[in-house]
Amino acid sequence: MKKKHFSTIYLVFVFLLLYIPIFYLIFYSFNKGGDMNHFTGFTWQHYAELFADKRMIIIVLNTLLVALLSSLIATLVGTMGAIGISARRQRKVKSALLTLNNVLMVSPDVIIGASFLILFTALGISLGFGSVLISHIAFSIPIVVLLVLPKVNEMDSSLINAAMDLGATRWQTFSRVIVPFIAPGIFSGFFMAFTYSLDDFAVTFFVTGNGFATLAVEIYSRARQGISLEINALSAVMFVFALILVVGYYFIEQYSQSRRHKKKSGKATLGTEVMLP
Amino acid sequence: MVKPIIELKNITKRYDDGFTALENINMTIEPGKFYSLLGPSGSGKTTILRIIAGFTDATEGTVIFEDQKINDLPANRRKVNTVFQNYALFPHMDVFDNVAFGLTLKKKPVKEIRERVLNALKTVQLPGYANREISELSGGQQQRVAIARAIVNEPKVLLLDEPLSALDMKLRKDMQYELRELQQRLKITFIFVTHDQEEALAMSDEIFVMNDGKVLQSGTPVDIYDEPINHFVANFIGESNIVPGKMIDDFQVEFVGKTFECADAGMRHGEKVEVVLRPEDLDITKPEQGKLVVEVDTQLFRGDHFEIVGYDEDGNEWLIHSTNPVRDGKKIGLTFEPEDIHVMRFGEKEADFDARLEQYEED
Amino acid sequence: MKKTRSFFMVPYLAWILLFVITPLILILYQSFTNSAGQFTFQNYVTYGTSWVYLKMSLNSFWYALLITVVTLLISYPTAYFLSKTKRQQLWLLLIILPTWINLLLKTYAFIGLLSQTGSVNQFLTFIGIGPQQLLFSNSSFLLVASYIEIPFMILPIYNAIVQLDPALVNASRDLGATNFQTFSKVIFPLTLSGVKAGIQAVFIPSLSLFMITRLIGGNRVITLGTAIEEHFMTTMNWGMGSTIGVILIVMMFIIMLLTNDRKKKHREVIVDEKETL
Numbered sequence: 001m002k003k004k005h006f007s008t009i010y011l012v013f014v015f016l017l018l019y020i021p022i023f024y025l026i027f028y029s030f031n032k033g034g035d036m037n038h039f040t041g042f043t044w045q046h047y048a049e050l051f052a053d054k055r056m057i058i059i060v061l062n063t064l065l066v067a068l069l070s071s072l073i074a075t076l077v078g079t080m081g082a083i084g085i086s087a088r089r090q091r092k093v094k095s096a097l098l099t100l101n102n103v104l105m106v107s108p109d110v111i112i113g114a115s116f117l118i119l120f121t122a123l124g125i126s127l128g129f130g131s132v133l134i135s136h137i138a139f140s141i142p143i144v145v146l147l148v149l150p151k152v153n154e155m156d157s158s159l160i161n162a163a164m165d166l167g168a169t170r171w172q173t174f175s176r177v178i179v180p181f182i183a184p185g186i187f188s189g190f191f192m193a194f195t196y197s198l199d200d201f202a203v204t205f206f207v208t209g210n211g212f213a214t215l216a217v218e219i220y221s222r223a224r225q226g227i228s229l230e231i232n233a234l235s236a237v238m239f240v241f242a243l244i245l246v247v248g249y250y251f252i253e254q255y256s257q258s259r260r261h262k263k264k265s266g267k268a269t270l271g272t273e274v275m276l277p
Numbered sequence: 278m279v280k281p282i283i284e285l286k287n288i289t290k291r292y293d294d295g296f297t298a299l300e301n302i303n304m305t306i307e308p309g310k311f312y313s314l315l316g317p318s319g320s321g322k323t324t325i326l327r328i329i330a331g332f333t334d335a336t337e338g339t340v341i342f343e344d345q346k347i348n349d350l351p352a353n354r355r356k357v358n359t360v361f362q363n364y365a366l367f368p369h370m371d372v373f374d375n376v377a378f379g380l381t382l383k384k385k386p387v388k389e390i391r392e393r394v395l396n397a398l399k400t401v402q403l404p405g406y407a408n409r410e411i412s413e414l415s416g417g418q419q420q421r422v423a424i425a426r427a428i429v430n431e432p433k434v435l436l437l438d439e440p441l442s443a444l445d446m447k448l449r450k451d452m453q454y455e456l457r458e459l460q461q462r463l464k465i466t467f468i469f470v471t472h473d474q475e476e477a478l479a480m481s482d483e484i485f486v487m488n489d490g491k492v493l494q495s496g497t498p499v500d501i502y503d504e505p506i507n508h509f510v511a512n513f514i515g516e517s518n519i520v521p522g523k524m525i526d527d528f529q530v531e532f533v534g535k536t537f538e539c540a541d542a543g544m545r546h547g548e549k550v551e552v553v554l555r556p557e558d559l560d561i562t563k564p565e566q567g568k569l570v571v572e573v574d575t576q577l578f579r580g581d582h583f584e585i586v587g588y589d590e591d592g593n594e595w596l597i598h599s600t601n602p603v604r605d606g607k608k609i610g611l612t613f614e615p616e617d618i619h620v621m622r623f624g625e626k627e628a629d630f631d632a633r634l635e636q637y638e639e640d
Numbered sequence: 641m642k643k644t645r646s647f648f649m650v651p652y653l654a655w656i657l658l659f660v661i662t663p664l665i666l667i668l669y670q671s672f673t674n675s676a677g678q679f680t681f682q683n684y685v686t687y688g689t690s691w692v693y694l695k696m697s698l699n700s701f702w703y704a705l706l707i708t709v710v711t712l713l714i715s716y717p718t719a720y721f722l723s724k725t726k727r728q729q730l731w732l733l734l735i736i737l738p739t740w741i742n743l744l745l746k747t748y749a750f751i752g753l754l755s756q757t758g759s760v761n762q763f764l765t766f767i768g769i770g771p772q773q774l775l776f777s778n779s780s781f782l783l784v785a786s787y788i789e790i791p792f793m794i795l796p797i798y799n800a801i802v803q804l805d806p807a808l809v810n811a812s813r814d815l816g817a818t819n820f821q822t823f824s825k826v827i828f829p830l831t832l833s834g835v836k837a838g839i840q841a842v843f844i845p846s847l848s849l850f851m852i853t854r855l856i857g858g859n860r861v862i863t864l865g866t867a868i869e870e871h872f873m874t875t876m877n878w879g880m881g882s883t884i885g886v887i888l889i890v891m892m893f894i895i896m897l898l899t900n901d902r903k904k905k906h907r908e909v910i911v912d913e914k915e916t917l
Contacts, residue, residue, distance in 0.1 A: 007721035011731070014718045018738045018790065021749035024759065028752065036752030037759070081652030100656050103664070106840065106892065108848035110865045111885050114872050115663030118670050118882070138659035141652070158365035161332045164352035165359045166379035166430060176378075180369040201744055201851060206872065216744055223748045223855055227755075235745040242740035250733055 026239060029232035036227055046233040053230065056218070062129070063198065063215040070136035071193035077137070078144025078193075079186050083178070085145070086152040101142045112139055113206030120207060127209025135207050136197045143196060144189035151185030152178075191249060281341075282308040282433060282466055283329060288338035290324055290490075298324045299490045302338070308433070311460050311467045313477035316487030317513070322470045323362075324490075326436050329468065330359050343433075357434040358427035362442060364419045366411045372398070372422050373407040379430040397429035398422075400459070417448045424459070434466040441476065453479050474514045478502065486510050494627055506630050507621055511553045518559075520593045522552040522620065527637070530620050533569060533589050541620035542637040551621045556584075556596040558617035561603065567610015571595050573603050664889075671882035683883035693867075697887065700863040703782060704846035708793075710786045711842050712835065715793035719834075720827075722794070723801040732798070739791045747855050750784045751775065754856070776858030784856050785849055792845075793838040800834025801827070836899040844892050864888045 024036070029047070033040035050056060081101070088094045104112060116138070120131050155178065163173040179186075201216035208217055222231055283306035290299040299321045306312060314322035327333040328340060331352030340348050347355060358379070366375050374381075376397055380390045398404055401421035406414070414422065420440060427435055437456075441449045457480045460467045471477050477484050478498040485495045494506040505511035511519055522532035527542035532552045544550065564570050571587030578584075585597040587609065595611065603609055625633075674680045687693045722731050738746070753759050754774040761771040774780055804827065812822040848865030864884055871881030 007717075007724060010717060011721050011725070014714065014790075015734060017787070018735070021746055021753060021787070022738060022741055024753060025745065025749040037755070037757045037762070077651045077655055080648040081655070084649035084652055087648075097656075100660050103660050106844060106896065108844055108865060108888060108892065110848040110850060110868045111667070111888060111892075112663075114868055114878075114881060114885055115667040116659075117872060118666045118878065119659075119663050122666060138655065141655050141659075145652075156363060156365060158361045158363060159367060161330070161352065162359070162361055162365040162367075162426075163378070164332070165330055165355075165357075166426065167353045167382045168378075169353060169382075172382055177367060181367070183369075195740065199740075199742060201742070202848075205851075205869075216742055219742065219744045219748065220851060220855075223744060223751065227752060231745070231748060235741065235748070238745065239741055242737065246733060246737055246740055250729075254729075 022235075022239060025232050026236040029229060029236045031229060031232075034229060036229075036232070046229040047237075049230050050233045050237070056230075056234070059213050059215055059218050062212065066129070066133050066136055066214060067194050067197035070133055070140055070197045071190050073137045074140035074193045075144050075186060075190040078141045078189055079148050079182070081141065082145045082148035082152050082182075082185075086149060101145050103142075104139050105142045105146070109200070109202030110206075113203040116203065117206045127207055128212040131207045131209070132204055132212060132214065135203050136200065139200070139203060140193035140196050143192050144186075147189040147192060148182055148185040151182040155181050187252075195245070279307045281305045282343060284339075284341040285325070285328075286339040286341065288325070288328060288335045288340070290321070290328065290333070291336045297490055299328075299335070302490075302492060304485065304492070304495075306434070306466060306468065308466055309464050310482040311457065311469065311480055313469045313471055313481040313484045314487060315471055315474060315477040315484050315514075317472055319489075320487040321490040322472075322485075322487050323438055326359070326438050326468065326470050329434070330357055330436055331355050356432055357436055358430050358432040359436040359438065360420075360423045360427050360440045362438045362440065364423040364440075366419055366422055366426070368411050370411070371407070372403070372409045372411065372414070375411065375422055376407075376426045376429050378426065393429055394425075397425040400428065400462075401425045402455075416443055417452070420444065420452065424456075428459075428463065428465075432465065434468060435460075437467060437469045439470050439472070441471070442473075449476075456480060478514070486513065488513075492627070494630075504619055504634065505553060505621065506625060506627060507623075508551055511551075511619075511621065516556050516596055518554045518556060518593075518595050520552050520554075522550050524548045524550050524620065528615075530618060533591050533593060535568070537568065537618060538615040539618040539620060540616045541618070543633040544620070544622060548622065551623070553619040553621060554613060554617060557582075557598040558613050559595070559597045559611045560613065561585075561597065561599050561601070562610040562612050564608045564610045567612055569595075569611040570608055571597075571611060573605055573607050573609060576602060576605060578602075667882045667885050667889075670878055671886045673879045675877060675879060680879075683879050686880065687883055687887065693884070696862065696867060697864060700847055700865075701891070703778070703785075703863065704843050706782055707785045707789060707846045708839055708843045710782070711789045711793040712838065714786075715790055715838065716797055716835070718790075719794050719797035719801055722798055728802075732795075735791050735794055743788050744851060744855075746788060747784055747852050750780070750787075750856055754780055775856065778857065778862065781853055781857035781862065784852050785846055788849075788852070789842045789846065792841040796837035796841060797831060797834040800831040800837075804830050840895065840899050843895055847888060847891060864891075 028036045030042050031039050032043040085094060085097050116135050120127060125131055159177060160173055163177045201220060204214050205217055219231060222228055285302050285304040288299055288302040291297050302325060314325060316322045328335050331350060339346055373394055376394045377390050380393060398406060401424050403418060403421050441452050444452060453476060481498055484498055484501055486493045486501060488509055494501055494510050502515055505514060508519060511517045520532050522530050524544045524546060525531050525536055526546055528539055530537055530539045530552060569589055571589045573585055573587045575586045576583055582598045582600055583602050585599055585603060587595050589595060671683055672679055674682055722728060725731055756771060760774060765771055808826055809822055812826040847863060849863060850865035850869040853863055853866045867884050868881050871877045
């Protein structure tokens with residue numbers, strides 16, 4: 001019993017550690033005083049400023065647009081890639097493809113950013129919306145592949161044989177058996193690509209040029225100038241947004257898992273495993 | 278002779294790494310019969326099924342379906358359906374959609390599909406399960422859905438790839454009856470792959486015993502049980518006492534130092550052979566009245582009989598099935614009839630074996 | 641089927657060629673050029689002979705190591721206790737949620753927390769130690785980076801722990817092992833794969849976290865990431881920046897080699913073999 005106590009205390013301590021900075025930010029977003037040291041009174045003022053900030057709103061819309069477009073395209077390319085990789089018979093080819101796939105997964109952001117900057121310069125692509133979008137597609141593809149691939153591999157080859165056996169053509173097999181089967185992988189791939197894009201700072205920072213900014217880049221440049229409670233207000237908004245996304249994803253995952261394993265009491269760990277941006 | 282529905286001619290399957298899964302397989306499958314491909318794992322039986330279904334190509338040889346060569350016909354256009362070992366039910370569809378899959382692809386009218394699917398589910402004794410999710414079904418129920426999904430398409434041949442191997446003993450016995458009954462009702466050909474000799478003996482009209490990519494022996498269950506061609510078949514099918522022997526003359530064989538009358542002939546005089554005696558053919562008697570004398574080593578009660586292991590003076594092990602118990606360490610006599618003795622030649626091919634049998638049985 | 645599958649691979653293979661292989665070649669090529677674009681070994685000579693660069697590399701490595709050790713020490717018990725709790729899914733969700741807040745916002749929170757008149761210093765004053773220079777110190781970089789990386793260490797370890805067959809723990813107890821022996825001889829060795837994955841997930845990014853050093857660590861260049869950013873974005877010396885990038889890539893490969901899970905690869909091979917049968 002004593003041990004139980006200790007572990008609970010330890011866990012609570014770690015969680016406090018994780019959440020104090022975030023709640024600290026949100027708390028001071030309501031501060032009349034204008035800094036993050038002394039709370040002098042409650043105000044919505046910083047939120048009003050945030051929503052009146054046209055530049056900020058355009059940046060938010062840009063960020064969402066980049067995230068949406070890049071994740072859609074990355075999902076398409078990545079899913080096709082995963083199916084292709086899985087179909088490779090030779091083990092060496094497979095593992096070579098996977099290694100190449102994972103290069104961008106393990107590369108530090110600065111390397112990706114710097115090398116893409118060189119690439120765009122070499123190709124004569126001007127920096128801005130286009131270069132940011134292309135970069136986001138590029139670094140999202142491997143995560144889509146990694147999330148779709150297990151589903152493709154999980155699919156027993158006898159399922160495809162069964163479809164063919166029952167008279168399905170290649171296209172019918174693909175659209176009626178393969179795609180529905182790997183759909184959960186495709187969804188989580190899309191979802192992760194979306195959050196990767198929203199979350200990225202370092203790569204965007206390198207390839208964004210002067211005219212175009214995403215939210216992360218904007219926060220960076222404002223934070224370098226010092227404390228502005230408009231950023232606090234922004235983080236509160238983003239926290240709520242993230243909360244909704246995570247909880248929503250969690251419930252979708254739980255729902256689809258319970259549908260799939262109504263009788264098996266399988267642990268729903270896989271779903272959360274992929275939720276790391 | 279009935280016109281065959283499937284013929285395999287000189288089928289060989291070799292993999293890129295040089296492994297030969299099948300070697301010169303010839304098979305004739307007649308309509309409306311229950312066939313079993315019986316053999317240990319790795320014997321190539323599933324490969325034959327996959328070649329018939331069209332999931333894999335034969336390296337050499339011809340696959341003929343109703344007089345048409347179908348080597349190049351893709352799986353989705355063959356008039357055979359498969360019940361897969363792991364059932365391969367589509368997890369994202371419910372029972373109805375799984376069973377309806379083949380008919381939906383053929384764009385049958387909705388009403389007809391519905392009728393036929395419900396009928397098929399009734400046939401496999403799962404009425405009322407149409408809207409269940411696959412994950413809600415037990416292994417036995419999944420098995421039935423897999424069968425329904427295949428037979429709803431009214432295939433001419435149903436291929437079953439060890440469909441009972443994942444079920445527990447009792448369910449398996451029940452399903453053996455049901456499958457046999459189903460086959461007789463539908464009057465279509467079943468080709469059933471199994472490594473379980475009891476299953477094959479119980480259900481089949483004809484069995485192909487396989488090992489190492491070759492068909493060792495084919496025939497009715499009774500023929501194969503009574504007259505196994507070689508040591509492997511004798512051992513694999515049923516329980517056997519196999520002892521070395523010598524052919525003295527036609528209908529006379531010597532083993533354990535004595536000469537016995539037997540029902541086999543057509544071999545060279547003095548030829549070294551192997552002698553098979555089934556444990557249930559051995560009767561226990563007093564030592565002085567026995568054709569053979571063995572000393573009892575162990576005895577197990579099997580419910581309907583006792584299983585006794587003993588050793589003769591040469592050290593050969595003898596397995597005896599008896600309704601009455603004996604005492605450990607006791608010497609007992611064994612008697613048997615001449616027809617209970619089955620003599621096997623070393624390295625005899627099935628064709629020669631059949632020819633020899635035919636020759637002296639006519640005499 | 642073969643043709644369809646090859647067609648599937650086209651966009652994916654194009655991506656590998658253009659955004660995985662080409663950038664690597666370009667950054668390697670760039671590292672052998674000077675600011676006039678001529679071929680030279682000068683960058684490597686400078687790197688190898690300049691005490692500044694060597695010291696910075698060692699420093700960066702040292703900090704990444706410290707961050708990894710700190711996060712590991714906090715995360716392993718957390719993951720272990722987490723695997724014993726009742727509402728694991730909820731706890732896990734709480735661990736994951738902070739990773740969804742943009743890391744710049746979290747870093748920004750520490751600007752407030754650690755500032756001269758910030759909450760931490762208020763607390764230090766309150767208990768009588770008096771205000772300290774917290775911001776723009778190396779230890780503040782260590783603190784913030786560890787804070788950000790903790791969830792990325794917890795999750796792989798947690799996943800390894802829940803995959804551990806409880807029967808093995810029981811077997812160990814049954815055979816007379818104490819709790820500590822069970823932990824050191826059974827649980828820890830069997831969850832080592834998770835620890836290695838965690839180290840990969842933390843160590844490599846820690847080499848390159850330039851935004852944290854910029855915002856928290858002051859403008860001093862103390863990591864390889866910061867140096868790269870400086871050379872690419874400020875001094876515009878891409879050649880030298882690429883050279884440091886190549887060094888970083890080499891370091892990354894060394895880490896990957898050291899922490900690569902051979903057992904996992906072996907398992908994949910077995911699965912492959914099953915498929916081909």
